[in-house]
Amino acid sequence: MLRPQDNGSRERKSLNGLWSFALDPDGVGRTDRWFAGPLPGGRQMAVPASYNDISTDPAVRDHVGVAWYQLTTFAPRGWDGQRIVLNVEAATHRATIWVDDVEVASHEGGYTPFEADLTDHVTAGQQSRITIAVDNTLTYQSIPPGFVEDTPQGKRQKYWHDFFNYAGLHRTVWLHTTGREHLTDVTVVTGLDGATGSVDYAVESTGGARVAVTLLDADGRAVARGDGARGTLVVPDVHRWAPGDGYLYDLDVQLLDRRGELLDRYHQSVGIRTVAVDGNRFLINGEPFYFTGFGMHEDHAVLGKGHNDALMLHDFELLEWIGANSFRTSHYPYSQDVLDYADRRGIVVIDETAAVGLNMNVTGGMFGVQGRPTYSAETVNDETREVHAQAIRELIARDKNHPSVVLWSIANEPESESEGGEDYFRPLFALTRELDPTRPVGFVNMMMAYYPTCRVSQFADVLMLNRYYGWYVATGDLAAAEAMWEQELRGWATENKPIIITEYGADTYPGLRSLTAEPWSEEYQTAYLEMNHRVFDRIDAVVGEQVWNFADFTTTSGIVRVGGNKKGVFTRDRQPKAAAYALRERWTGKRP
Numbered sequence: 001m002l003r004p005q006d007n008g009s010r011e012r013k014s015l016n017g018l019w020s021f022a023l024d025p026d027g028v029g030r031t032d033r034w035f036a037g038p039l040p041g042g043r044q045m046a047v048p049a050s051y052n053d054i055s056t057d058p059a060v061r062d063h064v065g066v067a068w069y070q071l072t073t074f075a076p077r078g079w080d081g082q083r084i085v086l087n088v089e090a091a092t093h094r095a096t097i098w099v100d101d102v103e104v105a106s107h108e109g110g111y112t113p114f115e116a117d118l119t120d121h122v123t124a125g126q127q128s129r130i131t132i133a134v135d136n137t138l139t140y141q142s143i144p145p146g147f148v149e150d151t152p153q154g155k156r157q158k159y160w161h162d163f164f165n166y167a168g169l170h171r172t173v174w175l176h177t178t179g180r181e182h183l184t185d186v187t188v189v190t191g192l193d194g195a196t197g198s199v200d201y202a203v204e205s206t207g208g209a210r211v212a213v214t215l216l217d218a219d220g221r222a223v224a225r226g227d228g229a230r231g232t233l234v235v236p237d238v239h240r241w242a243p244g245d246g247y248l249y250d251l252d253v254q255l256l257d258r259r260g261e262l263l264d265r266y267h268q269s270v271g272i273r274t275v276a277v278d279g280n281r282f283l284i285n286g287e288p289f290y291f292t293g294f295g296m297h298e299d300h301a302v303l304g305k306g307h308n309d310a311l312m313l314h315d316f317e318l319l320e321w322i323g324a325n326s327f328r329t330s331h332y333p334y335s336q337d338v339l340d341y342a343d344r345r346g347i348v349v350i351d352e353t354a355a356v357g358l359n360m361n362v363t364g365g366m367f368g369v370q371g372r373p374t375y376s377a378e379t380v381n382d383e384t385r386e387v388h389a390q391a392i393r394e395l396i397a398r399d400k401n402h403p404s405v406v407l408w409s410i411a412n413e414p415e416s417e418s419e420g421g422e423d424y425f426r427p428l429f430a431l432t433r434e435l436d437p438t439r440p441v442g443f444v445n446m447m448m449a450y451y452p453t454c455r456v457s458q459f460a461d462v463l464m465l466n467r468y469y470g471w472y473v474a475t476g477d478l479a480a481a482e483a484m485w486e487q488e489l490r491g492w493a494t495e496n497k498p499i500i501i502t503e504y505g506a507d508t509y510p511g512l513r514s515l516t517a518e519p520w521s522e523e524y525q526t527a528y529l530e531m532n533h534r535v536f537d538r539i540d541a542v543v544g545e546q547v548w549n550f551a552d553f554t555t556t557s558g559i560v561r562v563g564g565n566k567k568g569v570f571t572r573d574r575q576p577k578a579a580a581y582a583l584r585e586r587w588t589g590k591r592p
């Protein structure tokens with residue numbers, strides 16, 4: 001699937017704005033054919049946004065089940081004769097679409113795009129009613145998993161991940177055109193040989209029309225041309241894509257009929273770079289790379305997980321200010337706008353699926369759920385794994401061409417110390433490698449699968465560790481934490497793989513100060529990070545540090561969360577805590 005774009009041959013129209021909206025707590029909308037006419041209740045909802053925090057009504061915030069969105073719109077008159085497609089960038093966690101009375105598509109998974117060919121269902125210049133039923137329910141067979149508890153007070157959604165189950169249409173909904181005969185996919189793989197770059201390209205299309213490609217540099221000059229659906233373009237004197245230098249070429253792909261008339265066209269941006277793992281080094285363009293940055297969240301006041309360009313730009317400004325060269329899309333695929341922008345800014349991305357919370361032993365008051373076996377016929381099973389496999393397929397299909405993406409993370413903190421975990425993950429690693437042999441693959445290991453008990457890290461090219469010595473373990477005792485942490489890390493270092501610390505952090509209530517650095521204070525967060533850095537700096541195999549978290553974020557309610565998770569280095573409204581200045585000094589050398 002190609003992301004909608006405007007070019008000489010394609011047009012797109014955003015359907016963002018206010019839609020009609022109705023909650024369906026009793027699940028009657030489908031049988032009562034809500035798609036066949038105006039939605040009941042006359043409520044409105046903004047797209048893109050999570051619906052949860054828009055209203056003052058707790059029934060909206062805590063809704064479990066289907067929510068209906070509806071918009072009456074026009075396919076522009078000038079689109080007559082073209083193929084017309086509806087593209088939904090994200091509907092969390094699954095959705096069904098109707099155009100007028102006809103069901104046209106449904107999709108499982110809350111963070112990857114899907115589309116419906118509307119050519120036979122809409123007429124250019126005439127009005128159509130688009131209805132999208134979005135279901136936020138998590139089950140043992142969804143990614144992420146969860147279950148719904150029926151209580152005398154109503155349905156309660158339970159899950160094992162530490163962020164609020166925001167739902168809705170989080171990203172842009174597009175109506176767009178392509179040629180009738182059209183391009184369906186473009187894949188680029190780049191290489192370097194000294195000063196010469198290469199771009200292997202593969203183009204898929206309907207029908208057998210001719211493909212011609214031109215690679216343009218950032219000034220619009222053609223630097224290489226190719227004929228045919230596959231080939232290699234050679235770029236002498238290449239300008240590499242590199243961390244901090246998001247240089248992009250533009251691959252202009254044209255589909256041409258026998259007379260050379262344009263049938264369809266697509267512009268694919270290309271950053272020419274290589275990624276490799278060599279022993280315990282992580283190499284970008286053959287040079288060792290050290291990750292600095294954060295695990296992040298798509299999380300903002302009012303918008304929830306809704307994408308907003310202004311807020312995105314501000315987050316990238318803060319990343320630059322603090323000297324971060326990378327982030328992880330914890331714990332789900334982020335908006336395609338974020339990845340496009342990371343490409344352009346030369347920010348390095350660890351790209352993660354939404355497989356978070358496959359660890360049902362984790363309880364301790366965090367999620368308000370009793371422990372249970374993770375891998376069993378009744379919980380995470382073969383069907384879950386197939387949904388997970390599909391999430392990996394969709395992530396790679398969507399993000400394979402981003403130079404910023406250097407590493408796939410196929411799960412966050414699953415149960416990985418058991419045989420069940422080993423059996424569950426073996427085929428998923430094989431699948432990821434088959435789908436993308438060009439990037440390293442890993443998953444994020446949690447504390448309970450401490451060295452040497454993990455049975456899944458054997459499959460990973462890179463070790464990604466989340467550790468909270470000095471927070472959840474040895475709370476407040478940084479000296480003890482430092483010794484324990486170093487001992488464990490030295491164990492991992494014997495594996496001769498690069499190690500990225502993908503999470504380390506301490507909850508910090510902004511404004512709480514303490515001379516003796518007590519937990520929750522700004523002083524403690526700084527001292528905690530400094531302790532971690534001392535450990536990392538002593539261990540050669542550590543090739544990256546990503547603090548948990550970039551900013552405070554909303555979670556489900558629980559006794560260990562005070563107005564959400566407060567491990568942000570920035571507050572939820574993106575003001576710095578004291579630790580931000582300490583990190584800035586470490587990562588940029590700039591004194592506060």
Ligand code: GCB
Pocket residue numbers: 161162163331412413446466503548565567
């Ligand atoms: C973790 C999880 C992350 C949590 C974090 C915490 O290990 O990966 O989602 O938010 O710990 O703060 O407890």
